[in-house]
Amino acid sequence: MSTDVDVVVVGGGPAGLSAAMRLRERGVSRVVVVEREKVAGGVPRHCVHPGFGMRDLHRLLSGPHYAETMVRRALARGVSLLSATTVTSCDEGGVNVTSARGTQRIDARAVILATGARERPRPARGVPGDRPAGVFTTGQLQQWTYLEGLPVGARALVVGAEHVSFSAILTLRHAGVATVALVTEHQRHQSVTGAGLVARTWGHAPVHSFTRVVEIIGRRRVEKVVLENLMTGRVWSETVDTVVFSGDWIPDHELARRCGIVMDPGTLGPASDALGRTSNANIYAAGNLLHPVESADVVSLWARDVADTVAAELLHRAEGTRPWVTLGIEKPVSWVWPNRIIVGHAPTRLRLHTESFTSARTLQLVSSGHVVAEQRLRRTTPNRSMNVASSFVDALGEASATIRLR
Amino acid sequence: MSGWRDVDVAIIGAGVVGCALARELARFDCSVVVLEQATDICEGTSKANTAILHTGFDCVAGSLESRLVHRGYELLRDYAAAANVAIEATGAVLVAWDEDQAASLPALAEKARANGYPESVLVGAHEVYELEPHLGEGVLAGLRVPGESIIDPWSVVSAFATEAVRAGVELCLGTRVESLEREGECHVVCTTSGRVRARWVLNAAGLSSSKVDGFCDHHDFTIQPRRGELIVFDKLSRALVNSIILPVPTKRTKGVLISPTVFGNVLLGPTADDVDDPGATGTTREGLERLLDAGARMMPELLDEEVTATYAGLRAASEHQDYQVRRHEGENYVCIGAIRSTGLTSSMALAEYVMELMRSAGFDAASLPAPPVPVMAPLGEGQRRRYLDNELIAVNPAYGEVVCHCERVSAGEIVDALKGDVAATSISGLRRRTRAMNGRCQGFYCAARVVAMMIEATGRVASDLTGLPR
Structure with a gap:
């Protein structure tokens, strides 16, 4: 069985839904969003706290409300939504899916990958020890609590101190779990100013800086977590029955990698320009698959640009391959996006992540051994992307370049 | 009873x-x-x-x-x-990384014959790299063991x-x-x-x-538990490895190997450490670091991939x-x-x-x-998995409803495992029978739903399944 559409969007989260509805607004007639969960909406479905929709919908919504709104709007604009349907592989001519209706081929003139990002779980972070129950990621914890209503535990330690880590405290509190502490290997938390104070006073959860998890102990259930202060060498343990590994996002990039498009070594998502164009002219990407991670409203706004590009290129597809250059990175810059720039197409935005806190430094663009652009940069925070004026890469010629801090 | x-x-x-x-x-x-x-x-x-x-x-x-x-x-x-x-039947190649190891290969081939296995073949470094192009530098020679x-x-x-x-x-x-x-x-x-x-x-x-x-x-005899820690790499690393890559064994251990798994992952391990506690199945920082060091020499590209799981098992070794x-x-x-x-x-x-x-x-x-x-x-990547089996999905649509996305485990398989003759009674038992939650996200996407399905199918209490007091 096979279906023929104009655009197939893989993933019904903020990016996928936003791109799909924009495509319909741009006059693309057959737009299908394939969502593997029963209910579309993506990660916001289980983020039961306000803070969604500000920049794209101009309303302040909770995550689930935002997800519902996005789905409703997409359907109202004539987007076809195939939920509980898994894309098993994709190529430049469409996708193969499976569902309760069996396997199916969806041929499409363009594919947009919007598969999102996930938090690195414990094994990927190399945390040793026993393997008891009670170890979560925030996403898992939220679904556990809000979608399934399952019991969590009594006392929790949150690993990580970025935006989502503080969201984990909210979920834990809702589940009746006391958060004992947040731990981060960095010198301080990486969320908004005041988040640490709120966590300490309202949540009774101090942020332990320069601290890493040495070992998780427990037979059936987590019993305690051994911690180490990396500066002083002090080792101590916290008696908890729950550990939440938060943040440390990685794109869910399996489909992207398997379809053979060029990947970026920094973001670990597809190499793309600011309009979601990848190394394959028929395959585009949008959302946190490209830049792990931006907030839902930002993702949704940027996905509109991808959709505009797809709509335009469906009408006037560029002939042959477009010459492009890559934007590489040097530590402590951990990624930059866009990381692929089509020659002659200046990016509309530029985002940058660093792996550690850095004080005010000079950002340099190095091409063919020469510094071709320089700019002062205020201090950077790990796990938070920062804006760099996109004019910074105007000097880019036809050779690839590297972005570094000096 | x-x-x-x-x-x-x-x-x-x-x-x-x-x-x-x-x-x-x-x-x-x-x-x-x-x-x-x-x-x-x-x-x-x-x-x-x-x-x-x-x-x-x-x-x-x-x-x-x-x-x-x-x-x-x-x-x-x-x-x-x-x-x-x-x-x-991936076969194996035993790799010599130094002169001593290379020198011991002919004796290993002879030993294989004595063990009733005459099919092993000595190969040069060039052929080893042809078999396993992603091996790190420094291979001197190898012994192919096609039957592994x-x-x-x-x-x-x-x-x-x-x-x-x-x-x-x-x-x-x-x-x-x-x-x-x-x-x-x-x-x-x-x-x-x-x-x-x-x-x-x-x-x-x-x-x-x-x-x-x-x-x-x-x-x-006395059992001396010997702990082996292992690292499971993401499925996207599977393309790096064609066969089981073995080190030259020592008297005590077969050494750290790199092996594909039938589930499509790549294993790195095991360590071999004698422990006293027969319950000491935890991993250690030191052990995992040792494995990563060994992996970095054997196949540097492997370490660029994400780790999906780490675990430790105890072999029932003795003084004999x-x-x-x-x-x-x-x-x-x-x-x-x-x-x-x-x-x-x-x-x-x-x-x-x-x-x-x-x-x-x-x-x-x-x-x-x-x-x-x-x-x-069928749990192996070389088999026809349920989510692709249209005839079965037509009979039971739950086989097309993927719940665990990383491992592509369907709702139908989860229900089967909870109701079979030797049914899963624990979350880890369900993981072994279906692969659910064993993938790269370790339950970020599916754990809540899988556990809810388990409660519904078995009537068990959530706290029992997750080790919490009632």
Whole structure:
């Protein structure tokens, strides 16, 4: 069985839904969003706290409300939504899916990958020890609590101190779990100013800086977590029955990698320009698959640009391959996006992540051994992307370049 | 099971050896119970190994292990095919990284021949790189062992247990053996859930085998648990590895290997550290770092991939270089102890061998027609997975409803595993039977739903499943 559409969007989260509805607004007639969960909406479905929709919908919504709104709007604009349907592989001519209706081929003139990002779980972070129950990621914890209503535990330690880590405290509190502490290997938390104070006073959860998890102990259930202060060498343990590994996002990039498009070594998502164009002219990407991670409203706004590009290129597809250059990175810059720039197409935005806190430094663009652009940069925070004026890469010629801090 | 029971055979332990014994005995007209202290089969050494079907090329020549691995290889290969257990004949290449190792390869080839395996071939560095182009620099030579294969270790045990249970063997889970007493020809096995009087007792207690042997006043060996830590890499690394990449073994260990798995991942490990605590199945920072160091030399590109899981298993090693399988004269008791890492391969041959020992000691139950071999769910990447099986999805749409996205496990498979003859009773048991939650996200996407499905299907309480107080 096979279906023929104009655009197939893989993933019904903020990016996928936003791109799909924009495509319909741009006059693309057959737009299908394939969502593997029963209910579309993506990660916001289980983020039961306000803070969604500000920049794209101009309303302040909770995550689930935002997800519902996005789905409703997409359907109202004539987007076809195939939920509980898994894309098993994709190529430049469409996708193969499976569902309760069996396997199916969806041929499409363009594919947009919007598969999102996930938090690195414990094994990927190399945390040793026993393997008891009670170890979560925030996403898992939220679904556990809000979608399934399952019991969590009594006392929790949150690993990580970025935006989502503080969201984990909210979920834990809702589940009746006391958060004992947040731990981060960095010198301080990486969320908004005041988040640490709120966590300490309202949540009774101090942020332990320069601290890493040495070992998780427990037979059936987590019993305690051994911690180490990396500066002083002090080792101590916290008696908890729950550990939440938060943040440390990685794109869910399996489909992207398997379809053979060029990947970026920094973001670990597809190499793309600011309009979601990848190394394959028929395959585009949008959302946190490209830049792990931006907030839902930002993702949704940027996905509109991808959709505009797809709509335009469906009408006037560029002939042959477009010459492009890559934007590489040097530590402590951990990624930059866009990381692929089509020659002659200046990016509309530029985002940058660093792996550690850095004080005010000079950002340099190095091409063919020469510094071709320089700019002062205020201090950077790990796990938070920062804006760099996109004019910074105007000097880019036809050779690839590297972005570094000096 | 409670109170008193009279049976013909009591098997202690429901690991791969105990379940193979149960399956073998199910072909005879006798009553059999399997006593397992854990709440599931396959909870000890059998659940955490390197998942390799060994040819036995590097065994101690002339040993019982060599003989049984050789025989067991053929038996299990054929059984896996019949039971739809994933198996892939990837072959192996043993790699020499220094002059000493290179010099020892001809002797290893000779040893392989002595072990009844003449197919190994010495190869030069160039050919090693042709076989495994992603190996790091510094390969000097290699030894190809074409017969080494990879297998789904969990489904093997499940298949044995399922076949046995369907043929009438009683599986008593959560039943720990506390003592053994002679009573004439019989033994009385005292367990945490009652007493069993058995004409025959088979000790397949794995890490506890020497302890159980002690209950019979035998002290032929002492189990020295040897911990092996392993790292499982993301499926996207599978393309880096064509076959099992072995180091040159030492007397103590086969060393750190890189192996594909039938599930499409790549394994790096194991370490080999003697530990005192038979419950010390945690990983250690030092152990994982050692593995990553070894991996960085063997295949630098592998370390660029994400780690999906880390785990540690304990091998039931002893002070002897060979299995400790023994029936003491005048006793209807057989100890099947010190079954080291080759136990998965040799399991069916061990069962056959134990039957010979029992027969020669007067066990005279009549043979029954062989029960049908159960057909296991296809979990291997080389098999046709349920989510792609249109005929089955047409019959049961739940096979098309993917719940665990990383491993592509369908709702139908999860329900099957919770309702089978040897059903999953724990989250880890469900993981082994379906692969659900075993993938790269480790439950970020699916764990809540899977646990909710488990509660719905079994009526269990969430706190029980997750180790919380009620």
